Amino acid sequence: NAGVTQTPKFQVLKTGQSMTLQCAQDMNHEYMSWYRQDPGMGLRLIHYSVGAGITDQGEVPNGYNVSRSTTEDFPLRLLSAAPSQTSVYFCASSWVRGETQYFGPGTRLLVL
Amino acid sequence: QQQVKQSPQSLIVQKGGISIINCAYENTAFDYFPWYQQFPGKGPALLIAIRPDVSEKKEGRFTISFNKSAKQFSLHIMDSQPGDSATYFCAASKGGSEKLVFGKGTKLTVNP
Numbered sequence: 001n002a003g004v005t006q007t008p009k010f011q012v013l014k015t016g017q018s019m020t021l022q023c024a025q026d027m028n029h030e031y032m033s034w035y036r037q038d039p040g041m042g043l044r045l046i047h048y049s050v051g052a053g054i055t056d057q058g059e060v061p062n063g064y065n066v067s068r069s070t071t072e073d074f075p076l077r078l079l080s081a082a083p084s085q086t087s088v089y090f091c092a093s094s095w096v097r098g099e100t101q102y103f104g105p106g107t108r109l110l111v112l
Numbered sequence: 113q114q115q116v117k118q119s120p121q122s123l124i125v126q127k128g129g130i131s132i133i134n135c136a137y138e139n140t141a142f143d144y145f146p147w148y149q150q151f152p153g154k155g156p157a158l159l160i161a162i163r164p165d166v167s168e169k170k171e172g173r174f175t176i177s178f179n180k181s182a183k184q185f186s187l188h189i190m191d192s193q194p195g196d197s198a199t200y201f202c203a204a205s206k207g208g209s210e211k212l213v214f215g216k217g218t219k220l221t222v223n224p
Contacts, residue, residue, distance in 0.1 A: 004155075033212075040121070042201060042216040043156070058211065090155050099144055099205070101212060103155030 002026050004104035006091050012110045013081040021076040021107050023091030031094045032074040033058070033101065034066065036087040043090065049074055050097065081111045115139055116204050118215025126223050131189040133218045135202035138183065142204040146212075147176065147187050150199045159200070160187070192222045 007022045025032065033048040045058030049068040063085060065077040074093075078085060088108050092101040117136045125131050135145075146161035162169045162176040162185065169176045175188040189196055202215040 035214075040216060042118075043214040045211055048211070092155075097209065100146065100158050100161070103148075103157065105155050106153075 004091055004093055004102050006089075006104035006107050008107060009105070010108045010110075012112065013078075014112055015082060017081050019078050019081065021078075021089055021091075021109075023074045023076065023104060024072050025074075025091075025093040025102070025104075026072065027093060027095070027102065028071060029093035029095050029102070030071065031097055031101075032068065033092045033094075034064070034074070034076045035090045035092065036060065036085075037090060037106075038087050046076065046089075078109075081109075083111045085109065086111045115213045116202060116215045118202050118218060120218060121216070122219045122221070124221045124223065125192050127192065127194060129192050129222075131192045131196065131220055131222070132186060133200055133202070133220070134184065134186045135204075135215050136182075136184045137204050139204070139206065140183070141206040142213075143207050144205045145176070145178065145185050146203050147174075148201045148203065148214075150201065150217075152198075156201060189220075192220075194222045194224050196220060197222050 004025045030051045034046040035043040044060045047066040049055045055066050088106050090106050091104040094101045147159045148156035149159040150156040160171050173190045178185045199217045199219045201217045203212045205212045
């Protein structure tokens with residue numbers, strides 16, 4: 001049981017490039033979320049999903065897209081990277097809505 | 113508008129001492145209050161959680177105290193150990209919501 005996995009662990013992008021951060025979980029959780037973590041800002045919700053085919057925006061959704069075609073996978077797409085998107089990104093999943101979330105190890109993104 | 117305010121930002125205690133981290137919330141609809149622990153380079157992990165129907169919950173050396181009238185809750189770490197050195201996040205959510213709102217975090221350092 002791998003839990004929540006994220007790839008890549010680290011990525012450097014140039015301004016304007018696009019990329020997809022991968023997230024997968026093997027716990028059959030319905031709820032999945034993406035957060036970004038910045039120094040002194042805590043964890044801020046980007047997008048979340050309550051099941052396959054259903055996604056919604058969180059607190060800071062601008063510049064990011066998500067889709068949920070399967071229960072296991074919840075990729076996060078950066079459409080045109082900006083330096084303000086330099087951050088550590090965490091994917092999380094949970095069995096019960098709004099409760100215990102299991103976090104992945106994170107993806108550290110640097111946008112130059 | 114920050115819905116969960118956490119203090120202090122950083123905390124240094126001696127081994128064997130008590131670490132206390134406080135959080136205050138604004139939304140009276142919140143009914144689930146977890147604490148997450150995060151070690152450097154890792155994703156957050158659930159430490160302990162409480163619901164408003166109890167005023168205190170203890171798990172080993174970790175205790176949550178909850179004051180519904182004051183809209184405050186706190187984490188107490190008894191007999192603090194160097195291995196407890198980490199960043200701690202409080203959070204809150206309301207029933208039926210997918211959204212977990214996090215505080216900005218407290219970096220705890222326990223000196224040997």
